[in-house]
Amino acid sequence: MATNSIKPIRTKADYEDALAEVEALWGAKAGTPKGDRLDVLATLIDVYEAEHYPMDPPDPIEAIKFRMEQQGLTRKDLEPLIGTRTRVAEVLNGKRSLSIGMIRRLHDRLGISAEVLIRPSRKEKAA
Numbered sequence: 211m212a213t214n215s216i217k218p219i220r221t222k223a224d225y226e227d228a229l230a231e232v233e234a235l236w237g238a239k240a241g242t243p244k245g246d247r248l249d250v251l252a253t254l255i256d257v258y259e260a261e262h263y264p265m266d267p268p269d270p271i272e273a274i275k276f277r278m279e280q281q282g283l284t285r286k287d288l289e290p291l292i293g294t295r296t297r298v299a300e301v302l303n304g305k306r307s308l309s310i311g312m313i314r315r316l317h318d319r320l321g322i323s324a325e326v327l328i329r330p331s332r333k334e335k336a337a
Contacts, residue, residue, distance in 0.1 A: 228251050292315075
């Protein structure tokens with residue numbers, strides 16, 4: 211892909227060439243020809259990876275715990291979003307599913323994707 215033209219990434223070789231070029235262009239200033247090329251290549255790589263290496267969305271309980279860690283939240287901080295201390299413990303231990311109300315509040319206040327929150331947790335699937 212070292213030529214000036216940009217083409218779709220169709221093969222593993224195209225993908226590897228694009229990754230190598232992105233590495234070479236890394237740090238290019240936005241708005242410059244190299245920066246623009248980096249942006250376009252990154253977009254093409256994202257599309258290729260989404261199609262060829264799809265990732266499962268995270269487990270909803272793990273997503274909540276991750277956000278708690280990111281924001282320095284305690285279980286007590288979740289009580290207005292989930293309910294009583296017991297209910298928070300049940301949810302975080304995978305013993306209780308999230309209700310629609312809980313999902314809405316967690317989405318609104320913590321910014322966790324509703325798509326992630328509505329999925330069954332891995333513990334629920336195992337039961």
